[in-house]
Amino acid sequence: MLIENLTDITIFIRVVATGSLSAAARELDLSLAVVSKRLARLEERLGVRLANRTTRRFSLTDEGLEFHERCVRIVADLEEAQDLVASRRRAATGLLRVTATAAFARRHIAPRLPRFHAQYPDVRVQVLVTDTVVDLVEAGIDVAIRQAALPDSTLMVRWLAPNYRIPCAAPGYIAQHGEPATPQDLLHHHCIVMGDPPMSTWRFDCREALGEPVAVEIRPLIQTNDGEVGHAAALAGSGIVLKSIWDICDDLATGRLKGLLPQYHSPAPAIQAVYPAGRHAAAKLRAFLDFLSAELKADPCWGVANRPARDTVTA
Incomplete structure (x- = not known):
């Protein structure tokens, strides 16, 4: 249903935000009767009851909860569109x-x-x-x-x-222990696990279209709750670490670290x-x-x- 007048929706949002009709009326500088009438008109237009209310208490129905969530997003989008156009004339200061x-x-x-x-x-x-x-x-x-x-x-x-993670290690570690050929080979390598709780399951997607995702439960030689500590340990040659590309791109470019398992990548937010x-x-x-x-x-x-x-x- 198309609602042509957004004023009622704005009032509804403020009533929910303030927790009562009377508080919303004071904030909007309207009478309690006007706020109550506008809310009733909105419910009539929608054909559902949005809230159970008195002058002091206000609780949303299930329909009201869903409608409110969508209204907040819609009003925010409208404000963004309006402000975006207006802000073009303002300097960045x-x-x-x-x-x-x-x-x-x-x-x-x-x-x-x-x-x-x-x-x-x-x-x-x-x-x-x-x-x-x-x-x-x-x-x-x-x-x-x-x-x-x-x-x-x-x-x-x-x-x-974009972001993704890759397993990598220092050249000194690779010279001593070799490179894994498959994700399962990581079980036979010294690995560095980070996170709190530790991210001990390393997941990989195959670059080949038909390749299946792989998950490996790592048995770490080193475990830390700090990503910088894990990074430093890998640079020192302690083992293989799984790091986001943005975090190690300079190390890869300079050769301080080498990316491993090039046919795989690990998804990341x-x-x-x-x-x-x-x-x-x-x-x-x-x-x-x-x-x-x-x-x-x-x-x-x-x-x-x-x-x-x-x-x-x-x-």
Whole structure:
């Protein structure tokens, strides 16, 4: 059913957000009677009851829950479209707060900041390094660069670059222990497992169209909850590590590490920008995301070794 007047939907969203009709009426500077009438008119138009309510209590029905979720997305999309057009006239200025993991910030954000500031000298960038998922709204952060979308459905997501993992080792380790020919051969090698809990099951997709996915339960020689420690151990020749291509592309290019099992790749979540709805209108954020997206797409990093057949590999 086409709903021509979005005002009723906006009122409905605010009632849900504030938790009562009276609170929404105060926030919207409307009378309680108007809010109640608008909500009743919306229900009549839809032919369903959206909520059980009094002036003090408001609880959504199952239909109301589903309708509210969709309305939030629709209104956010409309606001984004409107703000995007309007923001074209605004200059990129002010403080931009970005969060990313330590490894990604060090390898792919910090080295690019001089080029970004050459284009946008009036944007100040604050990079907040953390490996934990933070509440972006509560922390006042404009955007998070992550290798997976955050679970909060109210957040906006922009795909930036593909990602995949490859097994790799230092030349010294390979000279001493040789290379695995198949994923199952990893069971006979010194392996380094990372994560908390540790990612001890290594999964591989075959580059051949008819090849079957393979899962190997690794018996690690070294186990760590820190990716940088595992990275350093592999560089030192301690064993084989499974790392994201963005994390080791420089090591592969310089020969400090060598990619193994070239006929396989391991799927990994794509690199994405995640930001609160409403922040997208800021010219500074749009400028940063456009810049970073173009930089990552032009980076030869993803073509160094074992590139999968498709460019978009997700978990």
